[in-house]
Amino acid sequence: MLPVEHSDPINAKILTISEDKIEGFVREPFEEIARRSGVDVDLVMARILAMLRAGTIRRVRQTLLATNLADGALVAWKVPEKNIDTAFDWMFQCDPFSGHVVLRSTDTVTAGSDYKLWTTLKVPHRFSLQRHCELLARKTGAERFRIMPAKGIFTLGVGHVRRKTIEPGMKAGEPAKMIPVHVVDLGEHEWEILLALKREFAPEEIRPSPWRKRAEEAGVPIEEFFRVAEDFSARKIIGRFSTFLEHVKPSRAGVRVTRFNALFHWAVPAGREIEAGGEVGRHHILTHCYWREAGPEFKNVNIMAVAHGTDRTLLLEHKAAIDRHLQASGIPVSYTNVFWGGRSDIKPSEIAPQVYREWLAQAEG
Numbered sequence: 001m002l003p004v005e006h007s008d009p010i011n012a013k014i015l016t017i018s019e020d021k022i023e024g025f026v027r028e029p030f031e032e033i034a035r036r037s038g039v040d041v042d043l044v045m046a047r048i049l050a051m052l053r054a055g056t057i058r059r060v061r062q063t064l065l066a067t068n069l070a071d072g073a074l075v076a077w078k079v080p081e082k083n084i085d086t087a088f089d090w091m092f093q094c095d096p097f098s099g100h101v102v103l104r105s106t107d108t109v110t111a112g113s114d115y116k117l118w119t120t121l122k123v124p125h126r127f128s129l130q131r132h133c134e135l136l137a138r139k140t141g142a143e144r145f146r147i148m149p150a151k152g153i154f155t156l157g158v159g160h161v162r163r164k165t166i167e168p169g170m171k172a173g174e175p176a177k178m179i180p181v182h183v184v185d186l187g188e189h190e191w192e193i194l195l196a197l198k199r200e201f202a203p204e205e206i207r208p209s210p211w212r213k214r215a216e217e218a219g220v221p222i223e224e225f226f227r228v229a230e231d232f233s234a235r236k237i238i239g240r241f242s243t244f245l246e247h248v249k250p251s252r253a254g255v256r257v258t259r260f261n262a263l264f265h266w267a268v269p270a271g272r273e274i275e276a277g278g279e280v281g282r283h284h285i286l287t288h289c290y291w292r293e294a295g296p297e298f299k300n301v302n303i304m305a306v307a308h309g310t311d312r313t314l315l316l317e318h319k320a321a322i323d324r325h326l327q328a329s330g331i332p333v334s335y336t337n338v339f340w341g342g343r344s345d346i347k348p349s350e351i352a353p354q355v356y357r358e359w360l361a362q363a364e365g
Contacts, residue, residue, distance in 0.1 A: 002047060004054035006245055011047055011056075013037045018048065018243040024233035025062065025197075027211065027226060029241040041208075048243055049206040056245065060201040061348070063239035064194075068184045070122040070351040071129050071149070074292060074304070076115035077137075078144040084116060087140035091119050092345045095136060096359060099349035104263060104339040111335070112298040115146065118263075118339075124353040125183055127360075135363060148292040148304075152178040152274065154281025155289035155305070156239070166284045168314070169321035175278030176289065184237055193218045193228045195352060197238070259310045261341030264319055265294070265301040266326070267334045276303050276331050283325070285309075285318045299335040 006015055017037045026032045030048070034041035051057040079087045084103065092101045099120040106113040123132050133145050154176040186194065196218040201210065215225035232238045268276040273291045281289035286305045294301035305322075309315045319338060326333055350356070 002050040004051050004056050006051070006056055010039060010043070011051060014039055014044055014047055015243065015245065018044075018241075019245065020240060020242060022241040024240065025229040025238055026241055028208065029210065030206070030208065032241075045206050045208075049203055051243075052201075052203055052206065057243045058346075059244045059348075060206065060242070061199070061244070062197050062241050064198055064351070065179075065236055065239050068182055068237060069186070069194075070124050070349075071127070072120065072122040072349075073129055073147045073149040074290075075119050075121050075133060075148065076112065076146045076294075076298075077117040077119065077140075077142045078115050079117050079140060079142045083141040087117055087142060088343065088345075090140050091117070091136065092347070094139070096347075096350040097122055097132065097356065098136075100344065100346050102261070102344040103342040105342060106337060106339055110337055112146075112294070112339075115144075115297070117142070120349065121147075122349040122351050124351055124356050125185070126353075127356055135360075139363075146295060146297055148294055150181055150290045150292055152180055152277060152291040153289070154178055154277040154291070155286045166318075168285075168317040169325070170284045171325070172282040172284070174282065175275075176281030178274050178277060178281075178291070179236070184235060186237075190228060190232075191352065193220065193225060194232065194237075196225075197229055197232070198348075200348070260308065260312045260315055261344065262307050262309075262315045262319070263339040263341065264305045264307065264322070265298065265335070265337045265339065266303040267299055267301045267336070268303055268326075268331055269334075270302075272331060273302050275329075276326065279326060279329050279331060280305055280322055283318070283322050285315075301335065301337075 003011060006012065014033060014037050018033045021036065022029055022032055030045050031041050034044045037044065048057065048060065052060060077087065088101055088103060091098045099122070102118045103116055104118050105116065121129065121132065123129055129147055133147060136142065137145060196214040211225060212222055215222045218225060266276065266280065277289060277291050280303055285307045287308060289305040291302060292304050307315055307318055323336065
């Protein structure tokens with residue numbers, strides 16, 4: 001039986017690459033993981049398959065830069081305590097457009113600490129985030145919500161295994177460049193290929209030439225599938241080919257990839273968001289870093305970042321190192337805080353317009 005824990009040395013070599021280093025579209029993703037990890041391709045596929053079946057890897061898929069394909073936001077919800085668990089369940093189980101669903105808390109009562117339920121949300125272009133949130137509020141009993149679209153992205157990648165060895169203050173040699181959020185419209189033919197491209201891999205698809213059956217599913221020759229997928233990559237519509245670790249729940253053997261999920265908040269002066277995001281986003285520990293406007297409920301926070309780890313104190317040391325770097329860079333911070341993740345569940349957000357129309361008709365019916 002093959003080892004299935006993420007800490008196994010061969011698995012760790014594979015995951016260091018496969019979590020977030022295969023950018024864009026690759027015709028033979030498992031061969032590319034093998035080439036970059038130094039592990040034989042047959043063993044790469046066998047180990048990924050074993051980890052997927054064991055639940056160590058929760059999904060294998062081509063990710064999308066969905067902020068360009070759908071209107072997206074981080075949403076904080078103020079829900080009465082008695083409704084919080086049922087609201088969580090409804091968001092995760094009944095709304096395919098809500099992805100990450102997390103209960104968060106702060107160490108002290110502070111701005112926004114009564115917003116305990118946090119979700120990521122995407123709705124296809126030409127539909128309304130506001131209307132969608134109003135519907136969810138009615139369904140869950142939420143009293144208020146704050147919609148925080150991304151105005152810019154500085155860091156977006158997972159790499160939990162790779163980040164285990166990062167020390168506080170480790171950062172890139174230059175600031176992170178902001179990826180602006182812009183709208184991309186697709187035709188019907190492109191959507192057919194995109195839907196086939198983004199679907200999670202079943203265990204039997206962990207094999208050479210994995211895209212051939214996806215091309216058949218989309219009803220196009222393989223070369224046409226490649227052409228459109230590579231065009232998506234050039235247009236920044238797709239992100240990376242990735243194996244996503246189960247980092248929320250322990251493995252069958254009780255091993256955890258991470259224990260703590262920290263959402264860092266900073267409020268910097270208006271007009272300096274790009275500079276501040278670049279300085280925050282260059283720190284290697286971060287899996288996400290965005291410019292989002294949180295508003296007065298959160299003391300006008302405008303830079304947010306996420307870090308994961310197994311040691312809460314170490315995560316706070318990473319945060320302190322970023323704080324010191326902002327100060328040394330001459331960027332004033334009027335407010336900062338940490339929102340800690342508790343109960344959480346994750347699924348890819350649906351973004352297909354036709355799926356949204358059908359869901360909305362049923363939800364409002």
